[in-house]
Amino acid sequence: MTKKWRKEFEEERSRLNEIVTSSGHLGIKRFFALDDQAYHAGALPPKVKELIGLVASLVLRCDECVSYHLIKCKDEGVTDEEFYEALNIALVVGGSIVIPHLRRASERHENMQEK
Amino acid sequence: MTKKWRKEFEEERSRLNEIVTSSGHLGIKRFFALDDQAYHAGALPPKVKELIGLVASLVLRCDECVSYHLIKCKDEGVTDEEFYEALNIALVVGGSIVIPHLRRASERHENMQEK
C-alpha cells in the first residue's frame, strides 16, 4: 500500500460509480442519493455520522466502506484518540473476525496522517 | 409490549448474566469488562459511543443489543431527531433487512418517551 492509496481509491470508486449510474436505473440512483444524504449535517454533526458509518462498516467487515468513511473521518477532523476508541467499539461488538479489517484500517489511517 | 419493557428487559438481562458469570470462566468475565469499558467516556463522549453501539447493533440485527443501547441512549439524552438520524444511517447501511428491527426499536424508543 502506497501513500497514494486515497487518490487511487477515490479514482477507482468514481470510475465504477459511473458504470453503475450509466445503467440509468432510477431506483439505484435514488438509493445512492439517500446514502449520500444520510451523512449530511442534521441533529447529529457529520463527524459523529462518519464515526457511526466507520464502525458499521467495520462490524459488517467491508474494507471499501471502511476506507470511504476513514477518508471522511479525516476530513471531519477525527483525532487519533477518537479513531482508536471507535475501532475498539467495533472490535468488541464484532469480535476477532473484525481484526483483519481493523489492521488495514489502522494502516490506512496512519498513512493519511503522515506528511 | 408494555410500558414496563425496560424494567423487564433489565431484570431478565441481570438474571441471565448471573448464570454466565457464575460459570467462573475468566475469559468470559474479562470480555464482559472490556465490553463495558468500550462505552465509557474518553476522547469520544458516552452519547456518541452509545449511538455507535446502537447502529452497530441494528446493522448486525440483534434486538437485545439494540434494546440495551436504546436505554443507554435515552439516559445519555439522545433526542428524537438524533435517534431517527442514527436509525436512518442503520437503514441505509444495512438495507431493508434491518426494517423489522428498526420498527421494534422505534416502538421501544417512543414507549420510553411517554410519561
Place this chain on the structure above:
Amino acid sequence: MTKKWRKEFEEERSRLNEIVTSSGHLGIKRFFALDDQAYHAGALPPKVKELIGLVASLVLRCDECVSYHLIKCKDEGVTDEEFYEALNIALVVGGSIVIPHLRRASERHENMQEK
C-alpha cells in the same frame, strides 16, 4: 401458530410502520418507498421479484422479511413446486443455519394453502 397468522402479521406490521413513519424522518420515508418500488413490475415480473426477495430474506435469516415475501408470493400465484425449489436454493446457498427459517416458512406456506 394459528391460521390467522397472515392477518395478525399484517396488522402488527402496519401498526409498527405507523410509529416509524410518524417520526417524520424524510430519509426513512424515502427508503420505504424505494423498498416498495423494487418489487413492482418492470423487465422482471413481480412473481420473480418476490421469489428473489423470499430467497434473499431466507439467506439473511429474517423471519419477518420471509413472512412478508411468502404472502406476496402466494398473491402472485407461486405454486408449491416453485416455492420449494426457491427454498432449496436458499438452503444450498445459506446452509443448515437457514433450516429453522425454512421450517417456519414451510409451515406458514402450508397454512396459507389450507381452505
Place this chain on the structure above:
Amino acid sequence: MTKKWRKEFEEERSRLNEIVTSSGHLGIKRFFALDDQAYHAGALPPKVKELIGLVASLVLRCDECVSYHLIKCKDEGVTDEEFYEALNIALVVGGSIVIPHLRRASERHENMQEK
C-alpha cells in the same frame, strides 16, 4: 423457560421437519441427510464435531441451531469446563453481538445439568 425445554424443543423440531420433508423435494431431503452425516464419527469424534457445530451456530447467532448442538454436546458428555471454553471462543470470535445467545445457551446448559 421450563426444565422441559429439551422435550418441547425436540417435539417442535420434529413436527416442523415433517412439514418440510412432506414437500417431497429431493434436494432438501438430501441436504438434511448431508447435515446429519457431517456430525457422525469419522477421523474426528462426534464430541469434537458437536462442539464445532455449537460454536459455528453461536457465531452465526442461531438460537435453535445452538439448542440442537447443546443437546448433542450433553449426550456426548461435554463437561461444564469444556462447554464454557467453547462459549469463550465463540464470544471472542463473534464479539458482544453473540452475548444474548451465549446467555440463553448458558441457561439451557445449566438447566440440562439439573436433576
Place this chain on the structure above:
Amino acid sequence: MTKKWRKEFEEERSRLNEIVTSSGHLGIKRFFALDDQAYHAGALPPKVKELIGLVASLVLRCDECVSYHLIKCKDEGVTDEEFYEALNIALVVGGSIVIPHLRRASERHENMQEK
C-alpha cells in the same frame, strides 16, 4: 480487470475445485452436486434460478459467487434491464454495504456485453 476475466475466473475456479475434490471427502463431493442441481430446470426456469442465485450472492457479499452467477445469467439470456432490476433488489435488501460488490458486478456485466 481485463475482458478476459471470465476465462481467468473459470480456469482458476476449476483448478481450485480439483484440489477440493481430490481430497476424496464424500460429503463435500455430494454438497457440490446438490449445489449444481439446485439451479437445474424444474418448476422454475434456470434463468429465474440464476437471478435468485445472483441476488443471494450479492446480499451475502461474495464476489466470486456473484461472478459465477453473472456468467450463468448471461448464458441464460438475462437482459440489461433485468440485470439492473435484480441488482436494485439486492441493493435495497442488503443496503449500502452491498455497493462495492454491485459496482464490480456492473463492471463485469458490462465487460461481458462488449464485442
Place this chain on the structure above:
Amino acid sequence: MTKKWRKEFEEERSRLNEIVTSSGHLGIKRFFALDDQAYHAGALPPKVKELIGLVASLVLRCDECVSYHLIKCKDEGVTDEEFYEALNIALVVGGSIVIPHLRRASERHENMQEK
C-alpha cells in the same frame, strides 16, 4: 500463491499488528490478549480449539482468520482427514457461500503439506 504463503502471511500480520498496538489503546491490547488466550490448553486441547477457530472463521467467511487457524491446525498435527471433516462441517453449516473460502483453504492446506 507460492509455497511461501505462510511466511509472507505471518510477516504481514506482524507488521500490521505493530501498527495497531502502537496506537497504545488499552482496550484493543486487552482484546488481543483475550483472543490469544482463548486457544490455550485448558479442558479442551489446543488442537480442538484450533479446529473450532477454523470452522468459525470459515462460516464467517474471513480468509485471513482461516489462514491463521490453518497454520495453527498444522502445528497441532491436524491430519488431512480431520481437516476435510472440519471443512465439511463448515460447508454444511454455512452453505455454498463458503465454497470460495473452502477452495482457498484447501489449496493453502495442501501447500503446507508439500515437502
